[in-house]
Amino acid sequence: MDLTGSSLVIVADGRRARLFEERRRGGPLIEVTSQLGDLAPHRPMAASHAGGSHERMGPASHTGDRPTPGERREDDFIDLVGARAADVMRRSDHQGLVLIAAPRALGRLRQAMAHAKLTVSHAEARDRVSQTPDELRTCLRELRLHD
Structure with missing residues (x-):
């Protein structure tokens, strides 16, 4: 791995996302x-529950x-x-791609990057x-130490 190369850092959860460039490692x-x-969002807000039905003869939930x-x-x-971060990565000359995301979001981002062959x-x-960019920089440094 290139120790001097630049990286693209994606930080996300299910509602917010931030994108950072690290022009030189560290x-x-x-x-x-x-x-x-x-x-x-370009669609109306969705409810946070799936709904359900209840039987007439007693309590039951059929939410699936x-x-x-x-x-x-x-x-x-x-x-x-x-998809948009993959486009940014393809158009740039970054050598590394770092994902920092809530667990569910991380899985979906990994799938998107694999689909884009990144x-x-x-x-x-x-x-x-x-977190602030300085806090994220510290986290990134610690993440790289463990790999």
Whole structure:
């Protein structure tokens, strides 16, 4: 692995995403989230529950095992982030791709990157969207130490 090369860092959960460039390994993280474009929802807000039905002769719930509308909305958001981040990665000259995301979002981002035939150099299953670039830089340094 190139110790001096640049990396693209994606930090996301099911509702928010941030994109950073690390122009040299161990250097400052520069936020470039605007390169992802408009990530605002374009559909009405979904309910957070799947609904259910109850039998007339007693209590019962038949909600099924399908994702709730809220989970589907989060999945759609992460899929959009993954597709746009893959486009940014293809257009750039970054050598590394780092994913830091909530566990469910991390899985979907990994799928998007595999579908785009991009290799993820490091990944962490933690929700760190609210952290500052300096805090993320420290986390990235620790993540690289363990690999």
